[in-house]
Structure formats: C-alpha cells, structure tokens
Amino acid sequence: MKYQQRDFSEDLLEKIRNTEDALKDHIDRLLLKYKPVFAKKNLDFHAGFYVE
Numbered sequence: 087m088k089y090q091q092r093d094f095s096e097d098l099l100e101k102i103r104n105t106e107d108a109l110k111d112h113i114d115r116l117l118l119k120y121k122p123v124f125a126k127k128n129l130d131f132h133a134g135f136y137v138e
Contacts, residue, residue: 109135 094102113133124131 106135106137 091099113135117131117133121131
C-alpha cells in the first residue's frame with residue numbers, strides 16, 4: 087500500500103523529519119571517521135540519504 091505525504095499527521099511528519107536528520111548526521115560522522123581509512127587504501131567512500 088502506498089502512502090502520500092498528505093495522509094500523515096503533523097506529529098508523524100515531525101518524527102520523519104527528525105529521523106531523516108538523525109540519519110544524515112550519522113552518515114556525516116561515518117564519512118568523517120572512515121574517509122581516511124579508505125583513502126589509505128586508495129578507495130573513494132561515498133554515502134548519502136535520498137528522499138523521493
């Protein structure tokens with residue numbers, strides 16, 4: 087079953103936004119922490135969070 091954003095309550099939308107922000111912060115921390123490790127091995131490390 088597909089859901090549309092207009093079907094969500096304001097409380098749910100706020101929780102979704104908070105979760106997305108937390109995931110983005112976590113990704114940024116992981117990139118900072120492990121980018122030097124991958125660089126030593128001559129690998130390029132990318133991560134992201136995409137919203138449709």
